[in-house]
Amino acid sequence: MLAMDATGADAGRGGLTTADGKPLKQALATAQSRARRRALLLVLPLLAFIVITFVVPIGQLLFRSVYNDGFSANMPQISAWFRETEPGTEPDEAAYAALAADLAAAAEARSVGVVGTRVNYEMSGTRSLFTAAGRKAGDLKPPFREALLELNGTWGDPQLWGVMRSVSSAYSANFYLAALDLARDANGDIVRAPEGRRIYGMLFLRTLWLSALITGLCLILAYPVAHLLATLPLAKSNLLMILVLLPFWTSLLVRTTSWMVLLQEQGVVNNTMVALGLIGEDGRIQMMYNRTGTIIAMTHILLPFMILPLYSVMRPINPGYVRAARSLGATSWTAFRRVYLPQTLPGIGAGALLVFILAVGYYITPALVGGASGQLISNLIAYHMQDSLNWSLAAALAALLLAGVLILYWLYDRLIGIDKLKLG
Amino acid sequence: MNASRPDSTPDAAFVEFDRVQKSYDGETLVVKDLNLTIARGEFLTMLGPSGSGKTTCLMMLAGFETATHGEIRLAGRPINQVPPHKRGIGMVFQNYALFPHMSVGENLAFPLEVRGMRRAERAAKVARALDMVQMGAFANRRPAQLSGGQQQRIALARALVFDPELVLMDEPLGALDKQLREHMQFEIKALHDRLGITVVYVTHDQGEALTMSDRIAVFNDGRIQQLAPPAELYERPKNSFVAQFIGENNKLPGIIEAFDDKKALVRLATGEVIDATPVNIRARGQQTLVSIRPERVEFKPEMMPPGVHRIAADVLEVVYMGDIFRTRMRVAGSEDFVMKCRNTIGQRRLTPGERIEIAWHPEDARALDPM
Ligand SMILES: Nc1ncnc2c1ncn2[C@@H]1O[C@H](COP(=O)(O)OP(=O)(O)OP(=O)(O)O)[C@@H](O)[C@H]1O
Numbered sequence: 001m002l003a004m005d006a007t008g009a010d011a012g013r014g015g016l017t018t019a020d021g022k023p024l025k026q027a028l029a030t031a032q033s034r035a036r037r038r039a040l041l042l043v044l045p046l047l048a049f050i051v052i053t054f055v056v057p058i059g060q061l062l063f064r065s066v067y068n069d070g071f072s073a074n075m076p077q078i079s080a081w082f083r084e085t086e087p088g089t090e091p092d093e094a095a096y097a098a099l100a101a102d103l104a105a106a107a108e109a110r111s112v113g114v115v116g117t118r119v120n121y122e123m124s125g126t127r128s129l130f131t132a133a134g135r136k137a138g139d140l141k142p143p144f145r146e147a148l149l150e151l152n153g154t155w156g157d158p159q160l161w162g163v164m165r166s167v168s169s170a171y172s173a174n175f176y177l178a179a180l181d182l183a184r185d186a187n188g189d190i191v192r193a194p195e196g197r198r199i200y201g202m203l204f205l206r207t208l209w210l211s212a213l214i215t216g217l218c219l220i221l222a223y224p225v226a227h228l229l230a231t232l233p234l235a236k237s238n239l240l241m242i243l244v245l246l247p248f249w250t251s252l253l254v255r256t257t258s259w260m261v262l263l264q265e266q267g268v269v270n271n272t273m274v275a276l277g278l279i280g281e282d283g284r285i286q287m288m289y290n291r292t293g294t295i296i297a298m299t300h301i302l303l304p305f306m307i308l309p310l311y312s313v314m315r316p317i318n319p320g321y322v323r324a325a326r327s328l329g330a331t332s333w334t335a336f337r338r339v340y341l342p343q344t345l346p347g348i349g350a351g352a353l354l355v356f357i358l359a360v361g362y363y364i365t366p367a368l369v370g371g372a373s374g375q376l377i378s379n380l381i382a383y384h385m386q387d388s389l390n391w392s393l394a395a396a397l398a399a400l401l402l403a404g405v406l407i408l409y410w411l412y413d414r415l416i417g418i419d420k421l422k423l424g
Numbered sequence: 425m426n427a428s429r430p431d432s433t434p435d436a437a438f439v440e441f442d443r444v445q446k447s448y449d450g451e452t453l454v455v456k457d458l459n460l461t462i463a464r465g466e467f468l469t470m471l472g473p474s475g476s477g478k479t480t481c482l483m484m485l486a487g488f489e490t491a492t493h494g495e496i497r498l499a500g501r502p503i504n505q506v507p508p509h510k511r512g513i514g515m516v517f518q519n520y521a522l523f524p525h526m527s528v529g530e531n532l533a534f535p536l537e538v539r540g541m542r543r544a545e546r547a548a549k550v551a552r553a554l555d556m557v558q559m560g561a562f563a564n565r566r567p568a569q570l571s572g573g574q575q576q577r578i579a580l581a582r583a584l585v586f587d588p589e590l591v592l593m594d595e596p597l598g599a600l601d602k603q604l605r606e607h608m609q610f611e612i613k614a615l616h617d618r619l620g621i622t623v624v625y626v627t628h629d630q631g632e633a634l635t636m637s638d639r640i641a642v643f644n645d646g647r648i649q650q651l652a653p654p655a656e657l658y659e660r661p662k663n664s665f666v667a668q669f670i671g672e673n674n675k676l677p678g679i680i681e682a683f684d685d686k687k688a689l690v691r692l693a694t695g696e697v698i699d700a701t702p703v704n705i706r707a708r709g710q711q712t713l714v715s716i717r718p719e720r721v722e723f724k725p726e727m728m729p730p731g732v733h734r735i736a737a738d739v740l741e742v743v744y745m746g747d748i749f750r751t752r753m754r755v756a757g758s759e760d761f762v763m764k765c766r767n768t769i770g771q772r773r774l775t776p777g778e779r780i781e782i783a784w785h786p787e788d789a790r791a792l793d794p795m
């Protein structure tokens with residue numbers, strides 16, 4: 001119950017009070033706190049789920065992309081020497097002694113392979129250097145400099161020492177540099193990676209370009225389909241909608257494989273064209289295991305993600321608008337361009353954003369049908385996860401991809417407005 | 425806006441429907457044999473119950489539906505093959521159909537823009553059209569920021585801004601409340617008079633039709649039941665459908681006892697005989713439905729015309745409605761025979777249970793064919 005003081009005496013203290021004199025705000029908070037507690041309990045499982053499945057892995061990923069203790073944890077003495085000296089310091093006997101002791105200890109603990117792998121990420125061909133030295137490190141006698149150089153002359157290479165210095169700290173931005181086709185030279189300065197090793201930039205560009213192309217193709221194909229669905233009577237459009245959704249109920253693998261059956265050199269499409277005499281036996285078109293295969297299969301797989309938002313925007317558009325435009329003197333093309341199309345923009349934006357983001361991170365389809373020229377950045381991330389086991393580089397690549405998607409989202413918000421997004 | 429037209433012979437057949445038929449599904453005719461001539465400058469209303477084919481007729485005229493058979497002519501020119509955007513017909517839709525992504529000003533400029541009018545000229549015309557509907561201050565608003573009545577005005581202005589000679593309106597006031605509707609009726613009528621345009625108006629509100637129209641075409645079942653000026657339609661309905669559809673009406677079934685050109689004697693179910701005017705009566709002994717307007721029923725002996733048959737009535741209920749008393753009575757077996765008396769000084773008040781005698785001028789009772 002409110003006691004609205006007729007005199008307005010409470011106005012001075014800046015608040016109304018309830019009938020028994022408690023400040024209104026406080027009373028309101030008490031009254032609502034129970035409901036709020038209950039609401040919190042209800043969403044708690046969901047919150048925990050999101051934290052466990054989403055926030056933690058992404059945090060892990062971001063952390064891994066800047067943290068790798070493969071060297072520093074296993075080579076404590078030489079790491080300490082790097083900390084105490086300036087970058088660019090000539091390694092002295094103390095340094096070589098620390099290195100030899102660490103190598104011996106690491107060999108004992110069977111972790112010299114990890115150390116070699118870590119250095120190998122930055123300077124290829126050095127893993128065997130470490131494993132070989134690890135095997136003999138126990139027998140080395142001072143002076144260690146000469147002893148190590150005798151094992152392998154590379155131990156005196158300033159570039160190796162530069163690399164070891166840079167990996168001696170567990171935290172490093174080197175994986176991001178690598179992901180951007182950059183590297184550090186012996187002095188620790190950032191330079192472009194050698195010509196033959198600049199693959200990530202090219203792959204990022206190819207991924208963006210192919211994703212944009214696929215998004216465009218999806219839009220061109222989905223727009224008429226969505227329009228048809230939106231204008232047919234509900235009974236018919238529901239039937240057709242099932243056909244649109246059917247792919248969702250089929251395994252992704254099956255769909256991709258069926259494209260392989262259709263499009264490969266000895267596949268259905270080529271065979272048909274040869275049979276019809278459109279192309280000769282030796283003129284079979286290469287549509288699989290290259291970029292064309294990736295584009296065709298991904299366009300097909302992502303098409304529903306474009307159709308659905310478009311449909312949901314088109315369905316409520318009153319056909320009266322186009323009629324009105326026509327009655328006002330617009331040709332059917334003008335009526336479409338000036339009246340219908342602008343009203344479907346939120347759907348176009350949502351569908352394009354959705355398809356583009358999905359395409360940028362797509363993995364299975366390009367891996368199966370892409371061949372060499374159809375690989376996307378996600379395939380390389382998978383390679384570093386599964387084959388080269390350079391998880392930090394994989395994490396850095398993935399983080400860059402994530403950053404790219406977020407920038408895109410931000411741009412969309414700035415240009416069109418995220419509140420206009422209509423997904424269905 | 426443009427009152428002077430080169431060839432405005434007042435009664436020229438401006439719009440003609442010539443034996444037009446329309447079927448959507450190839451099985452049923454939605455419009456059956458429509459013949460209608462609309463004069464230049466006329467305000468013609470299509471009135472009828474839901475599903476009677478009014479919108480269909482309007483859509484055929486606007487070019488959004490094709491006539492299955494017959495010809496539609498505009499200013500003497502057949503337009504069956506002319507696409508909608510070349511017909512130059514203004515149209516106001518029931519839900520207004522203002523483009524939601526354009527401002528009010530852009531909405532109004534649209535028809536001028538697609539006609540290739542230059543910007544300056546456009547702006548002047550838009551401003552004039554907005555002033556015409558007293559919405560000059562709203563040019564920069566979005567349609568969603570306007571009230572229903574304001575949207576209605578904008579839709580009207582947009583249909584008029586390119587100076588069409590013919591404007592079609594499909595239940596333009598259906599979504600407005602009663603007061604606003606009456607106000608807009610008045611404004612539309614005033615614009616029609618001022619601009620000299622031809623209006624084809626669709627409604628199923630008979631009050632609206634009666635107040636606004638020069639002529640009303642009453643539709644039912646795909647046919648025009650009667651085409652007449654409002655007063656004639658109200659007072660001299662040609663068949664029982666029109667009689668029932670327009671205004672409140674008492675209906676007494678009976679059999680024709682005798683008739684000539686002017687007068688018919690009808691024997692009701694209870695045996696009483698009443699006087700009526702024959703309409704569509706062909707033979708003695710024919711079934712008929714006598715229709716009498718409640719306000720034309722008299723119960724005071726001095727007001728009754730001499731020599732007419734009187735009939736007994738039991739008062740069942742008297743409702744005070746301010747300006748009138750609405751009295752429900754039992755007459756010739758019918759329990760909902762209604763009489764309306766004006767609430768004048770010295771009006772005798774009836775009480776339920778009272779037994780009175782009523783009568784009417786024979787011209788006011790029309791013996792129609794039963795439907
Ligand atoms: N596009 C269509 N396809 C099939 N049948 C239609 C179509 N439009 C209208 N009809 C049918 O045609 C008949 C007449 O419809 P119409 O819309 O002309 O009626 P109306 O007089 O305007 O009714 P209302 O007062 O309810 O608007 C109805 O039976 C309707 O079901």
Ligand SMILES: [Mg+2]
Nearest residue numbers: 478479480594
């Ligand atoms: Mg209608």
